[in-house]
Amino acid sequence: MLVSFSLFLCFMAIMLSVYYTNPHMHEEPRYILFAHMLVNDTIYVILGLLLVFLISYLVFLPVPICYILVTVSSSSLKVTPYNLAVMSLERYVAICYPLRHTMWCTHQKAILSIVAIWIIALLPNVVDFMILCFSVPSNYFSLYCLCSRSVFMKTQVQDILRTLVHALGFSLVGLIIIFTYVKIMVVAIKIDSGKGTASKAAKTVILHAVQLLLCMTALCYNFIEIYLRKYLYMLPLINFFFFMYLPRFISPVIYGLRDEVFFKQIKRIVLCKALRTSPDSETS
Template identity: 70%
Template structure:
C-alpha cells in the first residue's frame, strides 16, 4: 500500500495554518465515502436480488470488484486516521490491516484483467464461453486472484520476521506500511510485484481489446455486441489507469510538499480514494440491468425481475 503517513508535526502545522481547510478535506473525504457506500449498497442489493446476475461471470467479477474496493477504501481510511490522529493498534492488528489493504490494492487490477479475458472469451469463443466461464470456475478464479495478491505479503512477512527481534510484534504502532519496512528487500519486492503486475494487466487489456475489435470489424452479425464488449474493455483500461494514479502519490509529494502543507491529505484523497470512488460507479451506471434496477430502487418503486440481459 502506498505510504501516506502524516506525522504529528505535520498535523500540528496543518491546524496552525488552517483548521477550516483541514476540516473541509476531512468532511469531503467522509461525504465521498458515504456516497460511495450508498451506491455500493444499492448495487449489491441489485446483485443479490436478481438471481440471474449471480450466475453471470461478468456480474460476479463486478460484485467482487465492488467488495474489494470497499475493503480497500475502508482499511485505507483506518490507516489514514491512525496516522493523522496518532491512533496506535497492537502490532498484529496493524500488520493485518496493512496486509489486507495491500492485497486489495493488487487484486483490483487483477480483477480487471480477468474481466477483460471473460469478455474476450465471450466474443471470440462464443460457443465455448458457457463451458469455460461457469459460476464455479468464476469463484475459483477469484480465489486464485486473492492467492496471487496475498503471496507477496507472505514473502514480505517472512522477510520482516528475519529482520526484527522476537518482541517486535508485542508493541503498539500506527497502521501504516512504513512502520513495517525494516529491510530494503521489502521495498524491492513491492516494486517488482507492482511493476510486473500492472504491466501484465495492461498487456492483457490491450490484447483483449485488439482481439475483440478485430472480431467487430470482421463479423457483420454480432458487430454491435463485439463493439460493446470492446468499449467495456476500454472501460477496464480506464479503471486500470485510475488505479495506477496511486503510484504518482509519492512522486508528487517529494517535489511539491514544501509548497503545500496539506499535500499529504490532498494526495490521499485524490490519488488513493477518489479513483476507487468513481470507478465502480461508472461501470454500474453504464450497465443496463444495474442502471434500470438502481433507478427503481432510488425512486422507491416496487422491484421487479428483469429478463436475462446480455448487455456489456
Template identity: 55%
Template sequence: MTNISDLQKNTTQVDGLSNHEIMRLILLSITLTSFIVFSYFLAVMLSVCFTNTVARQEVRYILFTHMLVIDSVYLLFSLFLFLASYYPTKYPAPFCYIFVVVSSTSLKITSYNLAIMSLERYITICFPLRHREICTLQRMGIAIAIIWALELLPNVADFFVLTLTAEKTFFARIVICSRSSFIVASVQDTIRLASHASTFYLVGLIIILTYIKIMLVAFRVDSRKSSASKAGRTIVLHAIQLLLCMMAYSYSIVEIIFKNYINLLPVINFSFFMCLPRFLSPFIYGIRDELFRKQIKKFTVCDFKKHSLK
C-alpha cells in the same frame, strides 16, 4: 525596519499554514462526503447483485460484485489507515499489520479482477458458442482463488522478512498504523516494488491483447453497433480503471511535484489516488449496464417516494 519585516514574514508564514490547513480540511470534507454517497450507491448496487437472479448466475456480474466488495474493503481499511496517520494514534502492531496487509492486497486484487473481466469479454466475443462451457461458475471461483493466492504471496514473503529481521518483541509494540512502521529491511521495498510492477504489466498486457482481439472481430463484423464494438469500449474502460488504480503507486512522484505543500500530501494522496478511482468504477459500470441502470432507478425512485410520503 528589521523587526517590521520579520513580523510581516512571520505573519505570512502563519497565514500560509492556515491556508494549507483550510485546504486540507476542505479536501478531507469532500472526500468523506463522497465516501458517504459512494457507500449508499454501493449498497444499492450490492443489493441488486445479491437479489437479482441474473446477476447471481452470470459470471460477469459475479466478477463485478467481487470487485465492488474488494473496493469497499480497500476503502474502509484505507480510511482507517489514513485517519490513524492523519491524527497519529498508536495501536498494537499485529492489529495494524493486518490492516496494512488487507489494504495492500485488496488494492492489487482489483487490478487482477479487471484482467479476468477483460478475458471474460474476450471469450464472449471471440468464442460465443463456447462461452457457457468455458466461463462456468466453478472456473470463475478458481480464477478468483488464484488471484487471491498471487496477491497474498508478496505479503507472505514480506511477513517472513519482517519476522526474521525485526526484533523478537516487534509485534508486542504499540505503533502508528502506516506501512512505514513495518519496513525494517530494504528487501521489503524491493518485494513491494516488484509486486506492483508485475501486477501493472501483467494486467496491462492482458487488457491490451484482449482489446486487440476484440477490435479485430469488430472490424470483421463491420458494425459500430455490434456487441464486439461494445465489448471493445468496455475493455477501454478497464484499461482506464487500471491506470486509475495504478495512480495509488505514484505517491513518490506527487511528493516531488507538491513538495511545497507537504501538509496537503496525505489528503491529496488519499482523496485523488486511493478514493477517486474506487468512487468512479461503480458509477461507470452501473450507468452503462442496462440491468444495473434499471434496478438503480427502481431503488432510488422507491426510496424517494417513501421519503416524500413520510
C-alpha cells in the same frame, strides 16, 4: 470527506443490492467478478480511510493488528487490477469463442478465479512477512506503532520486492487488456457494424483499461507522502481523496451506469425512493 465517503458507501450498497436481488446475475461470471470488485474496492477505501485517520491523529496500534490492516489494504490494491484482467478475458472468450463461453466461463470457475486472485495478491505479503521476521528483533511484534506501510519496510529487499510486484502486476494486466481489446476489435470489424455485441465488449475492455490507469494512481500515494508530508499537515487526507478514494468511486459509477441491467435497476431503486419520500414531504 465524511460526506463523500458516505456517498461512496451508499452507491456501493445500491450496486450490491442490485446484484443480490437479481438471481440471474449470480450465474453470470462478469457480474460475479464485478460484484467482487465492488466489495474489494469498498474494503480498500474503508481500510485506507481508517489508516489515514490513525496516522492523522497519531493513534498507535499493536504491531500485529497494524500489519494485518496494512496487508489486507495492500492486497486489495493488487486485487482490483487482477480482477480487471479476468473480466477482460471473460469478454474475450464471450466474443471470440462464443460456443465455448458457457463451458469455460461458469459460476464455479468465476469463484475459483476470485480465490486465485486473492492467493496471487497475498503471496508477496507472505514473502514480505518472512523477510520482516528475519529482519526485526524477537520482541518486535509485542510493540506499538503508528500504523503505515513504511513502518514495516525494514530492508531494501522489501522495497525491491514491492516495486517488482507492482511493476510486473500492472504491466501484465495492461498487456492482457491490450491483447483482449485487439482480438475483440478484430472480431467486431469482421462481424458487425459497430453497434453489436463485439463492439460493446471492446468498449467494456477499454473501460477496464481506464480503470487500470485509475488504479495505478494509488502508486503515487507513497511517493507524494514521502516528499511532501512535512509541508502539508492535511496531506494524508488530500492524498487519500485523490489517489485512493476517487479512482475507486469513479470506476464503479462508469461501469454500473453503462451496463443496461445495472442502469435499469438503479433507476428503478432511485424512482421508488423518490416516490416514497414525496408523499411524506407533502404531508409534512
